[in-house]
Amino acid sequence: MQQAQARVAVIGAGPSGLYAAAALLASGAPVSVEVLDRLPAPYGLVRYGVAPDHVKMKSVIRVLQKPFDPADVEFLGGVRVGDGGIPLDELRKYFSAIVYATGSTVDRALGIPGEELAGSIGSGAFVSWYCGHPDRTELRPVLDHPGVAVVGAGNVALDVARVLAKTADEMAATDVPGPVLDVLRDSAVTDIHVLVRRGPEHVKFTPAELRQIGELGNADVVVHDDGLLAQGVEESEDKRQKQNIDMLTEWAGVAPTGKPRRIHLRFLRSPVRVLGAEGRVSGLVVERNAVGEDGRLRGTGEEETLDVGLVVRAIGYAAEPVPGLPFDERSGTVPNVAGRVMRDGEQVPGAYVTGWIKRGPSGVIGTNKADATETVACLLEDLPGLPAPEHPEPDALRAALAAHGIRPVDWTAWLRLDAEEIRRGGLRGAERVKVAEMAEMLDHAHGVPAS
Ligand SMILES: Cc1cc2nc3c(=O)[nH]c(=O)nc-3n(C[C@H](O)[C@H](O)[C@H](O)COP(=O)(O)OP(=O)(O)OC[C@H]3O[C@@H](n4cnc5c(N)ncnc54)[C@H](O)[C@@H]3O)c2cc1C
Ligand SMILES: NC(=O)c1ccc[n+]([C@@H]2O[C@H](COP(=O)([O-])OP(=O)(O)OC[C@H]3O[C@@H](n4cnc5c(N)ncnc54)[C@H](OP(=O)(O)O)[C@@H]3O)[C@@H](O)[C@H]2O)c1
Known part of the structure; x- marks a missing residue:
């Protein structure tokens, strides 16, 4: 049967x-x-x-x-x-x-004072915005300050840093919606500080993604490791970690070449307070960490303030x-x-x-x-x-x-929206340009003619 x-x-x-x-x-x-x-x-x-x-x-x-x-x-x-x-x-x-x-x-929180200020954003929200997610079209982060902090040592932190470091012309060749490109075109960002709470041997970057920030035409990579890499970091059996260490060691020994933007990799640093002025981020206080003999991370109490107008947490999701x-x-x-x-x-x-x-x-x-x-x-x-x-x-x-x-x-309706995005891409020399507004997405999907 x-x-x-x-x-x-x-x-x-x-x-x-x-x-x-x-x-x-x-x-x-x-x-x-x-x-x-x-x-x-x-x-x-x-x-x-x-x-x-x-x-x-x-x-x-x-x-x-x-x-x-x-x-x-x-x-x-x-x-x-x-x-x-x-x-x-x-x-x-x-x-x-x-x-x-x-x-x-869902963005995880750091749980530090000032995190609620305008200009302190989770990577989920920030990435959704530049990817044209209909929930985040209103985010429009203000990129009017030269300094940005990106917290975390995963691939998402690298994505955010790279997108901020690229030129608007480079980003025009991608699928970012027009309003996102406008914000990136007006960006005053020059220095992107990636905060890594542990040492170079603990990053979660994958080597291919790390290599990409070293190949940017518009940005230098500056390694701030307090001399750790020159002293020699413990050899790892992990092939990916070994590749990361080799790359970071090479970069640590090279001076910036004068490109318009810089990605600073700051090791053993944790954010402890977001500073605000007029309700928005005006700086970030970071504490220097040390790794104890038991391998555990602890704050040293030594603080420094980064001059930033935007803080993006890329510390994982819930x-x-x-x-x-x-x-x-x-x-x-x-x-x-x-x-x-x-x-x-x-x-x-x-x-x-x-x-x-x-x-x-x-x-x-x-x-x-x-x-x-x-x-x-x-x-x-x-x-x-x-x-x-x-x-x-x-x-x-x-x-x-x-x-x-x-x-x-349904699938046929999605293909109508897909075709519209590909059409918009053709006008900008990109494979596609995303439609981000929900009402517009639905109109194109259901074949409602533009008024
Ligand atoms: C910023 C970022 C960049 C990444 N980049 C890469 C990369 O370059 N390469 C790589 O290999 N991996 C990358 N990853 C990892 C990869 O995207 C994930 O492994 C993968 O997307 C997880 O798949 P998923 O289907 O579990 O979740 P998702 O991809 O999040 O899909 C979940 C889906 O469920 C839908 N949904 C949620 N709630 C509801 C509901 N209540 N009702 C109906 N639908 C709902 C959502 O709309 C969504 O479409 C990235 C991850 C992030 C966060
Ligand atoms: N191109 C790609 O292949 C690509 C691109 C993007 C994402 N992805 C994948 O998607 C997944 C999610 O990536 P992700 O970057 O969100 O997560 P992730 O790889 O887990 O990295 C999260 C980072 O945040 C740090 N962190 C967590 N809590 C913190 C805190 N309170 N203060 C400071 N730092 C903190 C972690 O440090 P500790 O290690 O010290 O905990 C870690 O470095 C990963 O598997 C990633 O590889 C892949």
Whole structure:
């Protein structure tokens, strides 16, 4: 006897959700798959996180879009699950299983005085703004001061520093929206201070990303390491760390060449107070750290003030709880075993997670493939025992969405918006220029002619 088709929803069209959809499809199991995203555009952080000048990286989109091209998988963009969208309890009535792939892009706080001042921004917000995320079009950071501090020693800190260091002409060749380019064109920034709380051997940069800041035409890299690198840093077995140390040691021995901008890498420095004047950032007090014999970091009490008008925290992310699912505040993830959602040690029937909401905010795009494969394997194993949906008929979900005032952006509609962005790109000599305003995105998607 042929097994009835199970209906699976994937919530989140970022890499983890799309790898999960592809894995479900490739399994040949009797499942139909729908991918829901709160935004009218797919691809999650590939579109709204990966730096605009990382054009090659974005080509992963060609792989991620495959399940939609032959219309094997349905895309329902502009559908938020939870508050302000369709409640999870209601959504469950239409599916046998739901895979949550909602990511984690809430900015973590430093917890220091002055952090709330205008001009003190999390990287989530800052990156979303320059990537044209519809939630952040209003951010428009003020770049009228020569100094900027970027806190953190991960790849996101490098992305932010590089975008601020490049010329507006270099950024015009990317997909940044017009209003973002205008702000970058007017930028008075000359000195970008990257604050690394530990030593050169502890950075989380990947060598390829670190190398890029050394190759900038518009900016010198200046290493402030208090002579640590010249003394010789402990040899690492880790190949990536060794490459980083070699690069940093070489740069530490070279004087700036007089390029218009500088990226300062300041090691063993932690921000302790954001200074303000007239309600906005006017400086940042940093404390020098030392690593104790036990390997632990401690402040020395020695302080210095950086003259900056903007502070961007790139210290990692947290996730928003998914209403209706258990949540571990400490790790910022939904408790799970290999992707099966667990509540009080029991599996929640039909609920699965993948990507950053499953394992926390780390890992590159490719990491999400193996992660999604693991989750999908669990789902397929559970398939025979999954609960049957209350409303299996295909049109019932659309009717429910309409009742909530939601008109989904399907794949054809997204392709209309995509075409408009490519058209705008052609006018600027870029592959695409993003449409960032939500109303405009929806108009283009639904084919509303411009008035
Ligand atoms: C700034 C930044 C730059 C990065 N650059 C790179 C890079 O250059 N190369 C690289 O390999 N990796 C990069 N990464 C890492 C990579 O982007 C992540 O590993 C990956 O995006 C995580 O995938 P995800 O699907 O779990 O989450 P996400 O990509 O965040 O996708 C989550 C999706 O869920 C949707 N969603 C959220 N809540 C809801 C809801 N309630 N209802 C419906 N939909 C919802 C969101 O709109 C989003 O589309 C970067 C990360 C960041 C933060
Ligand atoms: N091009 C790419 O491939 C690319 C680009 C962007 C992002 N990504 C990936 O996306 C993931 C997230 O990147 P990320 O940069 O957000 O995170 P990350 O790699 O975890 O780096 C976070 C950094 O913040 C520092 N930090 C944390 N709390 C701090 C505090 N209170 N004060 C000062 N510093 C603090 C950490 O220092 P400690 O180490 O001391 O804790 C660490 O250096 C990573 O896996 C990254 O590789 C990849």
